[in-house]
Amino acid sequence: MENQLKAVSLLRTTKLIKAYQEYRAVDEVSMTINQGDIYGFIGKNGAGKTTFIRMLTNLIEKSSGSIEFFSGKENIKIGAVIESPACYPYLSAQANLAYYAIQVDLPDKQERIKEVLEFIGLGDVGEKMFKDFSLGMKQRLGIGLAILNKPNLLILDEPTNGLDPQGIVEIREIIKKLNQQYQTTILVSSHILSELSMIATRYGIIHQGKLVKEVTTQELEHECEKPILLSSVDDQNCQTILKKEGYIVDVAANGLIINAEKSKMPDISRLLFRHQLNLTYFSYKEESLEEYYLKVTR
Numbered sequence: 001m002e003n004q005l006k007a008v009s010l011l012r013t014t015k016l017i018k019a020y021q022e023y024r025a026v027d028e029v030s031m032t033i034n035q036g037d038i039y040g041f042i043g044k045n046g047a048g049k050t051t052f053i054r055m056l057t058n059l060i061e062k063s064s065g066s067i068e069f070f071s072g073k074e075n076i077k078i079g080a081v082i083e084s085p086a087c088y089p090y091l092s093a094q095a096n097l098a099y100y101a102i103q104v105d106l107p108d109k110q111e112r113i114k115e116v117l118e119f120i121g122l123g124d125v126g127e128k129m130f131k132d133f134s135l136g137m138k139q140r141l142g143i144g145l146a147i148l149n150k151p152n153l154l155i156l157d158e159p160t161n162g163l164d165p166q167g168i169v170e171i172r173e174i175i176k177k178l179n180q181q182y183q184t185t186i187l188v189s190s191h192i193l194s195e196l197s198m199i200a201t202r203y204g205i206i207h208q209g210k211l212v213k214e215v216t217t218q219e220l221e222h223e224c225e226k227p228i229l230l231s232s233v234d235d236q237n238c239q240t241i242l243k244k245e246g247y248i249v250d251v252a253a254n255g256l257i258i259n260a261e262k263s264k265m266p267d268i269s270r271l272l273f274r275h276q277l278n279l280t281y282f283s284y285k286e287e288s289l290e291e292y293y294l295k296v297t298r
């Protein structure tokens with residue numbers, strides 16, 4: 001079921017460009033977001049994320065290329081939080097939602113507002129005014145406004161920007177819950193890859209306006225995998241045995257490097273143990289997400 005959902009495109013851009021005179025802030029971006037994705041849109045400051053998102057949400061006009069939404073029979077509903085949420089500073093969370101609900105002509109307003117307040121963890125902040133909210137609360141209310149009319153696609157531009165670790169976790173939990181409980185497809189941008197690594201199902205990396213890489217979480221994990229490192233009581237002997245078994249082995253300053261996946265570690269340790277070669281060091285080096293990110297944007 002999950003796989004079926006993932007195969008259906010919800011959004012596709014083709015060679016999307018936004019140019020300011022000669023300068024292309026977004027340069028031929030072809031992106032596909034499938035139903036059920038949490039699409040992590042990663043790029044440094046100034047890479048073009050906001051410009052791309054602004055085109056999707058019709059806040060600015062594209063220079064060329066196409067944007068297509070697919071939602072079957074229904075009209076697609078998009079919710080978005082771009083930069084700071086636009087709220088009334090002297091109104092409470094409830095009143096801000098109520099005001100917005102009138103504008104979008106929402107049925108069952110009271111019921112839905114209560115549900116949303118609970119969902120974003122602002123069910124018990126009472127009459128506290130928006131201006132007195134923490135940044136995390138403000139961001140959560142922004143998401144509350146964006147999900148009020150149950151969008152199929154939720155777009156969040158840098159929702160964790162400036163938040164403390166607790167605030168980041170709260171936003172992450174909301175994103176996960178929306179995706180899992182309500183099957184909302186989510187496009188979320190960030191300039192920190194690791195911040196999205198616990199929730200994103202796919203990633204698009206933008207650099208200098210170009211989408212330089214689109215990967216699934218599995219592909220990313222695979223690409224971040226690095227060799228196994230070991231040293232033993234007799235490295236020379238280890239090398240011979242491992243090579244005989246078909247492993248590709250290199251000699252490093254203080255041990256051996258084996259070009260094999262992490263999943264091979266139990267086999268290797270059993271093999272060497274059988275030959276009474278005790279290991280003094282056994283590990284693998286995983287390339288960090290940040291290293292990977294630097295590599296693809298170099």
Ligand SMILES: Nc1ncnc2c1ncn2[C@@H]1O[C@H](COP(=O)(O)OP(=O)(O)OP(=O)(O)O)[C@@H](O)[C@H]1O
Nearest residue numbers: 020025043044045046047048049050051052158191
């Ligand atoms: N109206 C504009 N006129 C000229 N250049 C612009 C305009 N809007 C954005 N840019 C430029 O386009 C580039 C991409 O900006 P954008 O805001 O999309 O980046 P970003 O990835 O969202 O980064 P940030 O996280 O800093 O907002 C930047 O170099 C920016 O200066």
